[in-house]
Amino acid sequence: MQYEYDYLIVGAGMTADAAAKAIRESDAPARIGIVGIETHAPYERPPLSKALWKDDKPVESIDLGTARAGAVLHLGKHIAAVGRVAHIATDDRGDTYRYRKLLLATGASPRKLSFGSERVIAFRTLDDYRALRRYALPNARIAVVGAGFIGSEIAASLAGKGCKVTMLFPGDGIGAGRYPRSLSNFLDGYYRERGVILRAGVRVVDGRDLGDGVELALSDGTSARFDAVVAGLGVTPNTELASAAGLAVDNGIIVDAQLRTNDVDIFAAGDVANFPCAPLGTRMRVEHENAAIGMGHHAGRNMAGATDAYTTLPFFYSDLFDLGYEAVGLLDDRLDVVEQWVQPYREGVVYYLDGGRVRGVLLWNVWGQVEPARDLIAAPGPFDVESVRGRLPRSV
Ligand SMILES: Cc1cc2nc3c(=O)[nH]c(=O)nc-3n(C[C@H](O)[C@H](O)[C@H](O)COP(=O)(O)OP(=O)(O)OC[C@H]3O[C@@H](n4cnc5c(N)ncnc54)[C@H](O)[C@@H]3O)c2cc1C
Numbered sequence: 399m400q401y402e403y404d405y406l407i408v409g410a411g412m413t414a415d416a417a418a419k420a421i422r423e424s425d426a427p428a429r430i431g432i433v434g435i436e437t438h439a440p441y442e443r444p445p446l447s448k449a450l451w452k453d454d455k456p457v458e459s460i461d462l463g464t465a466r467a468g469a470v471l472h473l474g475k476h477i478a479a480v481g482r483v484a485h486i487a488t489d490d491r492g493d494t495y496r497y498r499k500l501l502l503a504t505g506a507s508p509r510k511l512s513f514g515s516e517r518v519i520a521f522r523t524l525d526d527y528r529a530l531r532r533y534a535l536p537n538a539r540i541a542v543v544g545a546g547f548i549g550s551e552i553a554a555s556l557a558g559k560g561c562k563v564t565m566l567f568p569g570d571g572i573g574a575g576r577y578p579r580s581l582s583n584f585l586d587g588y589y590r591e592r593g594v595i596l597r598a599g600v601r602v603v604d605g606r607d608l609g610d611g612v613e614l615a616l617s618d619g620t621s622a623r624f625d626a627v628v629a630g631l632g633v634t635p636n637t638e639l640a641s642a643a644g645l646a647v648d649n650g651i652i653v654d655a656q657l658r659t660n661d662v663d664i665f666a667a668g669d670v671a672n673f674p675c676a677p678l679g680t681r682m683r684v685e686h687e688n689a690a691i692g693m694g695h696h697a698g699r700n701m702a703g704a705t706d707a708y709t710t711l712p713f714f715y716s717d718l719f720d721l722g723y724e725a726v727g728l729l730d731d732r733l734d735v736v737e738q739w740v741q742p743y744r745e746g747v748v749y750y751l752d753g754g755r756v757r758g759v760l761l762w763n764v765w766g767q768v769e770p771a772r773d774l775i776a777a778p779g780p781f782d783v784e785s786v787r788g789r790l791p792r793s794v
Pocket of ligand 1: 408409410411412413414433434435436442443444445446447475476477478503504505506507521522523548636639667668669670684685686687688690713714715716717
């Protein structure tokens with residue numbers, strides 16, 4: 399088959415949805431096509447590790463309603479090549495898609511353990527959620543590998559469902575390296591109190607499917623048996639298509655402030671894009687909902703003729719049992735970390751300073767402060783440990 403679109407979007411995730419809706423607002427009669435490997439229409443990913451477990455919300459509730467943008471969805475299809483001169487993308491079955499403007503919203507793929515099994519799930523998609531749900535029965539023994547965003551969220555959700563959860567991770571504690579050590583220690587205790595077993599400082603080196611379970615071999619020489627294993631080992635950006643098409647790639651697809659690649663008719667946005675972040679004065683690639691939606695929207699508008707720069711500093715958020723936060727900028731405990739607690743580890747603000755500037759802010763159970771935190775990061779300072787205290791929360 400041969401298809402013709404004004405705007406073609408590769409990838410059918412949250413970025414694609416936001417872009418298609420923005421294009422429709424700017425260019426009412428446009429022909430918009432979206433091609434995605436997953437067989438589902440675009441949906442919200444964040445509930446997969448939290449809300450869907452807490453409220454037993456139906457999975458239908460996460461559908462983003464992309465069809466409202468009048469985009470034609472080609473699902474279960476993989477774009478294998480982009481011919482830039484001819485402006486034609488080709489999928490894995492040989493179908494072609496001619497485009498005027500192209501958006502690469504190919505996102506990121508989860509890192510995997512070195513062995514495979516139906517019971518080992520590198521958690522990312524709705525299908526992964528459904529697969530895990532089958533094993534996540536009360537008293538099921540589930541290993542969560544990794545203590546970053548996905549590992550800590552999914553461990554809390556599984557414990558909430560009565561599973562016997564063991565977290566295995568190479569670092570010192572939950573969120574280590576991102577949160578201050580004291581907060582990470584508190585979280586370790588919080589998880590233990592809720593029945594989660596923590597095994598810090600260990601890696602999974604191998605494993606085997608036992609038919610009715612999985613045996614993991616660990617770096618400390620021990621082995622352990624589980625009913626299922628969830629891997630939250632981080633992601634790598636899906637850049638192969640862009641590389642093969644000769645686009646600039648370096649930890650993501652390189653885009654300018656307008657979210658254009660080095661081909662003026664090809665844009666990139668969301669988890670896959672490496673963009674110039676003006677407020678931090680550096681390039682970055684982030685894996686956050688706010689960036690996916692914001693950059694998707696922005697790229698869509700620019701594909702349809704606008705020329706605005708994307709200047710937003712994306713925020714992100716997480717829920718861990720009944721704790722939650724929003725955060726902006728760089729959370730890195732190698733920076734100068736200033737903790738300001740109203741109630742220790744229940745409510746407070748953590749500032750991350752470098753060279754007299756605020757580079758990141760963690761708003762721990764403090765809400766409605768994302769804009770003031772962005773302003774603080776944009777402020778020239780200079781700030782030090784004393785002068786930054788009390789800057790947030792700010793009345794808005
Ligand atoms: C479980 C989970 C929980 C999360 N929770 C939070 C949270 O609490 N807060 C937060 O800020 N962020 C969170 N995130 C991150 C956020 O969801 C992502 O940043 C966002 O969904 C990225 O969207 P995207 O469209 O750029 O990429 P993706 O979601 O990766 O979508 C890209 C799509 O493109 C497809 N694709 C790739 N290559 C091709 C190709 N060649 N042809 C066709 N299709 C292709 C992929 O299969 C995929 O479906 C979470 C993510 C996960 C997985």
